[in-house]
Amino acid sequence: MPDLQAVVQEIAAEMAQRPDRGEVAHYIPELARVDPQLFGIAVIDADGRAAVGGDADVPFSIQSISKVFTLTLALGMIGDRLWQRVGREPSGNPFNSIVQLERERGVPRNPFINAGAIAVTDVIASGHQPRESLGEILRFMQSLARDPTITIDGAVAASEKRTGFRNTALANYMKSFGVVEGPVDYTLGVYFHHCAIAMTCRQLATAGRYLAHSGRDPATGYSVVPAERAKRINALMLTCGHYDGSGEFAYRVGLPGKSGVGGGILAVAPGKASIAVWAPGLDAAGNSHLGRIALERLTKRMSWSIFGD
Numbered sequence: 056m057p058d059l060q061a062v063v064q065e066i067a068a069e070m071a072q073r074p075d076r077g078e079v080a081h082y083i084p085e086l087a088r089v090d091p092q093l094f095g096i097a098v099i100d101a102d103g104r105a106a107v108g109g110d111a112d113v114p115f116s117i118q119s120i121s122k123v124f125t126l127t128l129a130l131g132m133i134g135d136r137l138w139q140r141v142g143r144e145p146s147g148n149p150f151n152s153i154v155q156l157e158r159e160r161g162v163p164r165n166p167f168i169n170a171g172a173i174a175v176t177d178v179i180a181s182g183h184q185p186r187e188s189l190g191e192i193l194r195f196m197q198s199l200a201r202d203p204t205i206t207i208d209g210a211v212a213a214s215e216k217r218t219g220f221r222n223t224a225l226a227n228y229m230k231s232f233g234v235v236e237g238p239v240d241y242t243l244g245v246y247f248h249h250c251a252i253a254m255t256c257r258q259l260a261t262a263g264r265y266l267a268h269s270g271r272d273p274a275t276g277y278s279v280v281p282a283e284r285a286k287r288i289n290a291l292m293l294t295c296g297h298y299d300g301s302g303e304f305a306y307r308v309g310l311p312g313k314s315g316v317g318g319g320i321l322a323v324a325p326g327k328a329s330i331a332v333w334a335p336g337l338d339a340a341g342n343s344h345l346g347r348i349a350l351e352r353l354t355k356r357m358s359w360s361i362f363g364d
């Protein structure tokens with residue numbers, strides 16, 4: 056088995072030099088200002104050893120990666136009743152698409168496209184003040200990452216709120232079918248803010264460990280979710296975690312993974328490691344361009360693909 060730290064260092068060195076960096080997200084003005092030269096990677100193995108490279112300790116906007124954690128929270132609150140509000144099928148459409156909502160009576164295809172994540176946020180926000188729900192999401196992230204300093208980047212949240220016409224349309228459309236139940240502006244406020252949580256690769260890889268270890272955080276022994284639920288969240292990450300790039304990600308990387316337009320990806324090697332990469336430049340589907348390539352290198356070198364060598 057190759058030395059993990061050496062492999063991670065090699066990958067970080069290669070990624071720092073590559074000229075093809077993708078395009079940073081422009082539709083959220085605050086994200087358009089991030090330097091596309093940045094690259095970070097953190098891998099935490101089953102024994103809790105961290106192998107890190109590049110800008111692994113620089114915070115970035117986790118964006119849609121937060122949807123893995125809001126899904127975990129919403130399932131903890133209402134269990135399988137969640138599936139009356141959101142489906143479990145890949146969408147084959149861009150992350151912010153509205154087309155399927157009309158045909159499917161306002162029920163989004165899966166919890167990771169924007170419409171689905173807004174419906175999930177609505178479940179968490181239901182009956183609470185936005186500030187309380189947001190506090191709960193943030194505390195969950197802090198406890199998983201074992202770092203109380205994690206915060207929300209208010210400038211990113213405000214930037215997205217100001218320009219979030221598409222998400223506002225999705226939320227209103229779902230509200231018209233009763234799929235969003237609470238006040239649309241409350242639900243969207245919580246959604247924009249949880250997308251704007253800022254974390255480092257190291258913090259994110261730490262937070263994702265329960266998914267790699269049958270629902271249990273090996274650092275504390277604390278069961279975050281039952282093993283069956285962790286398995287199912289991983290299945291959704293594999294099939295839907297990269298929107299209409301999910302097939303390509305499974306083909307090349309072979310791990311459950313969730314991307315965000317901030318350029319981060321959280322990937323899970325079951326029983327082996329929790330992995331976070333960050334490279335702000337995106338591909339055409341809105342997934343991190345170099346992040347995916349780095350993960351492809353890593354799974355190949357470590358033989359970590361869930362599909363075999």
Ligand code: GLN
Pocket residue numbers: 117118119120150151169215222247250314315316317341
């Ligand atoms: N906050 C972003 C949005 O709603 C999340 C999208 C993403 O990361 N793919 O557009």
